[in-house]
Amino acid sequence: PMNWALVKALIVHGDVEFVLVDKRIQKRLYDYAVSIGEDRDWLDKLFHAGNKSMVRHARRHRDHFHVRYFGARSQE
Numbered sequence: 001p002m003n004w005a006l007v008k009a010l011i012v013h014g015d016v017e018f019v020l021v022d023k024r025i026q027k028r029l030y031d032y033a034v035s036i037g038e039d040r041d042w043l044d045k046l047f048h049a050g051n052k053s054m055v056r057h058a059r060r061h062r063d064h065f066h067v068r069y070f071g072a073r074s075q076e
Contacts, residue, residue, distance in 0.1 A: 004032050010067055011046065011054055020058035020066040029055070 007029060010016050021029075030047050034040060046054045058066065 001032065001036075004029050004036075007055065007065070008033075008038075014067075015070045016054065017068045017070050018053070019055050020061055020068075021055060021064075022059065022062040023057040025062055026055055026057065 007019055026047055030043055033043050
């Protein structure tokens, strides 16, 4: 529950480009979010939109997240 709360807060309240986490953890986050009534369409956009997904797979990221924020300088 706390990991989903963190990921959701980052996405909803931060200027996040994407979050990297292992696909096994993504499944657990997704399943938990569905179980508490999060909108499946929104979750599918976050998790299952291919290279446009905000939550993306990264090997060896089972115990931590990497979060990439949009940055004005890097966007130039």
